[in-house]
Amino acid sequence: MLTHYCVIAFKNIWKYKVSSSISILGLAFALVCFVPILYWMDHETAYDSFYKDSESIHRVYSVEKQSGKVNKGSSKGIENSLREYIPAIEASTVVMLSPENCRTQEIPYVQLDMLYTDSTFLDVFPQIFVCGEIKHPLQISDNMILSESMAIHLFGSAEKAIGQPIQTIMRSSFPPYTVTAVVKDPPAHTNLPFDAIINHHMIKSFSQLPTEAQWSFFVMDLYVKFHPDIDPETFTDQIKEIPKRVGVNKEIELRTLPIREIRHHLNEDTPFTLNFIGLFVVSGALLLFAALFNFLNSYMDLFRQRVREWRLRTVNGATRKQLIEQMSVELGCSVLTSLLVALIFVVQVKPLFARWLEIDLEMGRFLFLFAGVGIGTFLILQYAGLLFFARFSHTATASLVPKETVKPLLLRRMAVTLQLIISILFIVASVVVMEQMRFVNQKDLGFDPKGLIQLSGFVDVSGKIESTLMQELSTLPQVKSFTDTNFKPQHHIDPMAIFTNVEWEGKPLDTKVDFHLYGTDHRFGETFDLKMLMGRWWTEGNELSVVLNESAVRAMGLRDPVGSIIRMPWWSDFSVIKEYEIVGVVNDFHALSFRESIHPMLFIPSGGLVNNLYIRVVPGEEGNVTRRITELLPKIDPTLADTRLTPIGTLYDQLNQSEIVGLKIFSFLAFACLLISLFGIYAVATASTKRRRKEIAIRKVVGSKASEIILLFFREYTQLIVIAGIIAFPIGYLVMNYWLQGYAYRIQIQIWWLVGIFIAITGMILFTIWKQVFKAANENPSEVIKSE
Numbered sequence: 001m002l003t004h005y006c007v008i009a010f011k012n013i014w015k016y017k018v019s020s021s022i023s024i025l026g027l028a029f030a031l032v033c034f035v036p037i038l039y040w041m042d043h044e045t046a047y048d049s050f051y052k053d054s055e056s057i058h059r060v061y062s063v064e065k066q067s068g069k070v071n072k073g074s075s076k077g078i079e080n081s082l083r084e085y086i087p088a089i090e091a092s093t094v095v096m097l098s099p100e101n102c103r104t105q106e107i108p109y110v111q112l113d114m115l116y117t118d119s120t121f122l123d124v125f126p127q128i129f130v131c132g133e134i135k136h137p138l139q140i141s142d143n144m145i146l147s148e149s150m151a152i153h154l155f156g157s158a159e160k161a162i163g164q165p166i167q168t169i170m171r172s173s174f175p176p177y178t179v180t181a182v183v184k185d186p187p188a189h190t191n192l193p194f195d196a197i198i199n200h201h202m203i204k205s206f207s208q209l210p211t212e213a214q215w216s217f218f219v220m221d222l223y224v225k226f227h228p229d230i231d232p233e234t235f236t237d238q239i240k241e242i243p244k245r246v247g248v249n250k251e252i253e254l255r256t257l258p259i260r261e262i263r264h265h266l267n268e269d270t271p272f273t274l275n276f277i278g279l280f281v282v283s284g285a286l287l288l289f290a291a292l293f294n295f296l297n298s299y300m301d302l303f304r305q306r307v308r309e310w311r312l313r314t315v316n317g318a319t320r321k322q323l324i325e326q327m328s329v330e331l332g333c334s335v336l337t338s339l340l341v342a343l344i345f346v347v348q349v350k351p352l353f354a355r356w357l358e359i360d361l362e363m364g365r366f367l368f369l370f371a372g373v374g375i376g377t378f379l380i381l382q383y384a385g386l387l388f389f390a391r392f393s394h395t396a397t398a399s400l401v402p403k404e405t406v407k408p409l410l411l412r413r414m415a416v417t418l419q420l421i422i423s424i425l426f427i428v429a430s431v432v433v434m435e436q437m438r439f440v441n442q443k444d445l446g447f448d449p450k451g452l453i454q455l456s457g458f459v460d461v462s463g464k465i466e467s468t469l470m471q472e473l474s475t476l477p478q479v480k481s482f483t484d485t486n487f488k489p490q491h492h493i494d495p496m497a498i499f500t501n502v503e504w505e506g507k508p509l510d511t512k513v514d515f516h517l518y519g520t521d522h523r524f525g526e527t528f529d530l531k532m533l534m535g536r537w538w539t540e541g542n543e544l545s546v547v548l549n550e551s552a553v554r555a556m557g558l559r560d561p562v563g564s565i566i567r568m569p570w571w572s573d574f575s576v577i578k579e580y581e582i583v584g585v586v587n588d589f590h591a592l593s594f595r596e597s598i599h600p601m602l603f604i605p606s607g608g609l610v611n612n613l614y615i616r617v618v619p620g621e622e623g624n625v626t627r628r629i630t631e632l633l634p635k636i637d638p639t640l641a642d643t644r645l646t647p648i649g650t651l652y653d654q655l656n657q658s659e660i661v662g663l664k665i666f667s668f669l670a671f672a673c674l675l676i677s678l679f680g681i682y683a684v685a686t687a688s689t690k691r692r693r694k695e696i697a698i699r700k701v702v703g704s705k706a707s708e709i710i711l712l713f714f715r716e717y718t719q720l721i722v723i724a725g726i727i728a729f730p731i732g733y734l735v736m737n738y739w740l741q742g743y744a745y746r747i748q749i750q751i752w753w754l755v756g757i758f759i760a761i762t763g764m765i766l767f768t769i770w771k772q773v774f775k776a777a778n779e780n781p782s783e784v785i786k787s788e
Contacts, residue, residue, distance in 0.1 A: 005329035022679040030291030031342035034284035036353040058256040074222030076207035077214025091123035094220040101169040109638035115194035132181030138199040144177040145197040158182040215249040297415040419677035420724035426670035428732035446589025455613040457644040478621040483527040485520040519606030535562040535584030546580040552600035593655035597744035685769040689776035709777040
C-alpha cells in the first residue's frame with residue numbers, strides 16, 4: 001500500500017508540476033539559507049567544547065572595582081591562592097601564548113606558536129597522544145610537546161620527533177627544548193591554538209615573584225577546573241572574595257567565564273558578536289518559517305483542488321483513515337524531495353559560506369546538522385498536515401457539494417502577506433547595511449591611508465634584526481618615512497592600554513578620563529601624516545615627552561596644553577609615577593572601528609622596538625615597494641620570512657568584516673525570501689484565477705472589460721503589499737535604527753529608501769501575476785461557462 005501511495009504522490013507532483021515545484025524549491029532554498037547559519041552559531045558557541053568536562057573549565061580574570069577595567073590575565077600567585085581557599089577546584093593551570101623563533105639541526109628557522117605552561121596543563125586540557133611519553137611529558141623544565149603536523153614538518157614523522165632538540169633563537173644562551181611527545185593538532189575552534197606546548201622556565205621564574213607583586217602581575221591566562229557537582233554560581237560567588245580573604249590587592253574582584261564564552265567576551269578583536277550571529281539565526285528561522293507556511297498552504301490548496309478525487313475514492317470504498325494516510329504519504333514524498341534538492345544545493349553553497357564566514361565547514365558536522373533540521377522540518381509538516389487532513393477528509397466525504405470557505409482564502413492571504421513582510425524586512429536590512437558600509441568606506445580616517453603599509457608578524461626580542469631592517473628601508477628611494485609603534489587598528493582597545501590614573505594641574509576631583517596609550521617612536525606623526533595643531537612631535541631621545549590628540553585636550557579642559565606636565569605610571573614599571581611634558585597636540589584620527597568614537601589618546605616614547613612597522617611610500621609605488629621589501633627580508637635574516645606586508649586600508653576594511661559578511665548574507669536571504677514570495681504569489685495567483693474562471697466569465701458577460709478585471713486582481717494583491725508594508729517597514733526601521741546605534745558614526749535611514757523598496761516590490765509582484773491574470777481576463781466566457 002505504501003508503494004502505491006508513493007506512486008500516486010509522484011504522479012501528482014508531475015501533474016501539478018508548477019505548483020509542486022514552487023513549493024519544493026521554496027522550502028529547499030529556505031533550508032539552504034538556514035542550515036549554514038545554524039552551523040555558524042554552533043561553531044561559534046562550541047569553542048574548546050571538545051575537551052573532557054569542558055563545562056567545568058573556567059577562565060579566571062579580574063576587574064578593577066573602581067574603574068571597571070578588565071584584566072584578562074592572571075598569575076601563578078592567584079592560582080595558588082585559589083587552590084588554597086577553594087577545595088572544589090580539581091585542577092588549574094596558567095598559560096601564555098606567543099610565537100617564538102626556533103631552529104632544528106636540519107631547519108635553520110621556523111616560527112612556532114608556543115603555549116608556555118607547566119606540568120599542570122594536561123590536568124585541565126588533556127590531549128590525544130600520537131606517540132612519546134604519555135604519563136608525564138611536561139615533568140621537567142624545557143620539555144616540549146609538538147602537534148602532529150609540526151612534528152611531521154620538522155622531522156618527517158611523529159616518531160622521529162621524539163627526543164629531538166629544538167633550539168630557540170630568541171636567546172642563544174637558553175638550553176634547547178626536548179621533544180617528549182607528539183599530540184593531535186588542536187581543532188580550529190579553540191582559544192588555545194599551538195604548534196608546541198612547553199614547560200618553560202619563564203613560568204617558574206614568574207611564580208617566584210613576591211606574593212604582592214603577583215597579585216598585580218597579569219600576564220598569564222589562568223584556567224581552573226572545578227568538581228562537576230559544584231554549582232557554577234556558587235563557585236563564582238566564592239572566587240569574588242578571594243582578594244579580600246588573601247588581603248592583597250583588594251581593589252580587584254576575581255571573576256570567571258566558562259571556556260565556551262571566552263571568545264566572545266574576552267577577545268576584543270572577534271569580528272562577529274553572538275548577538276550579530278543570533279540576528280542571522282533568527283532571520284534564517286523566519287525565512288524557514290515562511291517557507292514552511294507557504295509549503296503547507298500550497299499543498300492544502302492542491303488537496304482542495306482534488307476534492308472530487310477524494311469523493312470518488314470514498315464512493316469506491318476508501319475510508320477516512322486511508323485518505324489521511326494517502327495525503328500524509330503524498331506530503332511526505334514532497335518534503336523528502338525538497339530535502340534532497342536542499343541537500344544538493346547546500347553542498348554546492350558550502351564553500352561560499354565557508355569563504356564568507358572564514359570558518360572550516362566540516363562535512364560530517366554539517367550533514368549531521370542538516371539531518372537534524374531536515375527531520376525536524378519533516379515532523380513539523382507531517383504534524384501540521386495531519387491536523388488539516390483530519391478535518392479536510394471529513395469535509396470532503398461529508399458534503400456532496402464542496403464549498404469554498406473563507407478560512408482557506410484567509411490562510412492563503414496570510415501566507416502571502418507573511419512572506420512579503422519577511423522579504424521587506426530583509427531588503428530593508430540589506431539597504432541599510434549597504435548604505436552604512438558606503439558611509440564607512442568614505443569616512444575620513446584623520447590621516448591619508450594611501451601609501452601606508454604595515455610590516456608585522458616577526459619576533460625580534462633583541463632589536464638587532466629590526467634595526468638592520470630599518471637601515472635597509474631608509475636606503476629605498478620610494479620610502480618616505482617609517483615608524484615603529486604598538487598602534488594597530490582594532491575593534492576595541494586592549495584593556496591594558498587604558499590608563500585612568502593620569503593627573504594634571506587643575507584636574508577636578510570628580511573627573512575620570514579613560515586615556516588610550518600608544519607607544520611610538522619619534523617618526524610616528526610624520527609617517528601617519530598627522531596634522532600638528534599645537535607644538536611639535538618629540539625628538540629622538542626624549543623619553544618623558546607626550547603628544548595628545550584633540551579629544552584628550554578637550555577631556556582635560558586645557559586651553560594651552562603645550563608645556564604642561566602630566567603625571568602617570570612609567571611604561572616599564574606601573575608602580576613608578578613619572579612626569580611627562582606635553583610637547584604637542586595632533587588632530588583626532590580613528591584608531592578603532594567606526595563603532596567606537598575617537599577616545600582621548602596619549603602618545604609616548606615606547607622605549608624600545610615593538611616589532612610593528614608602518615612604512616609611508618611614494619603614492620603609486622606601493623606595489624614596487626612591497627615587492628622590493630619582500631625580496632629584501634630573507635636576505636636580512638631568515639626569521640623575517642613570516643612577516644606580513646598589509647596596506648593599512650586593508651586593516652581598516654577588516655574591522656568592517658562583520659558588516660561586509662552581514663551585507664552578503666542579508667542580500668542572500670533577501671533574494672531567497674523574495675524568490676520564495678514570488679513563487680508563492682505566482683502559485684496563489686494561478687490557483688485563484690483557475691478557481692475564479694466562472695466569476696471572471698460572468699463579469700465579462702455583464703459588461704466588464706479585460707482591463708477592469710486585471711485591475712481588480714492588481715488591487716487585491718496591492719492591498720496585501722500595503723498590509724505587509726504597514727507591518728514590515730516600522731519593524732525594519734526600528735530594528736535597523738537600533739543596529740545603527742552601535743556605531744559612533746552612522747547614517748540616518750531615509751524615508752525615500754523605504755518608498756523605493758515598496759515601489760520595487762509592488763512592481764515585481766504585479767509583473768509576476770500579470771501573465772496569469774491577463775490570460776484569465778481574455779478567455780472566451782462562453783467556453784468557460786460551458787466547461788464549468
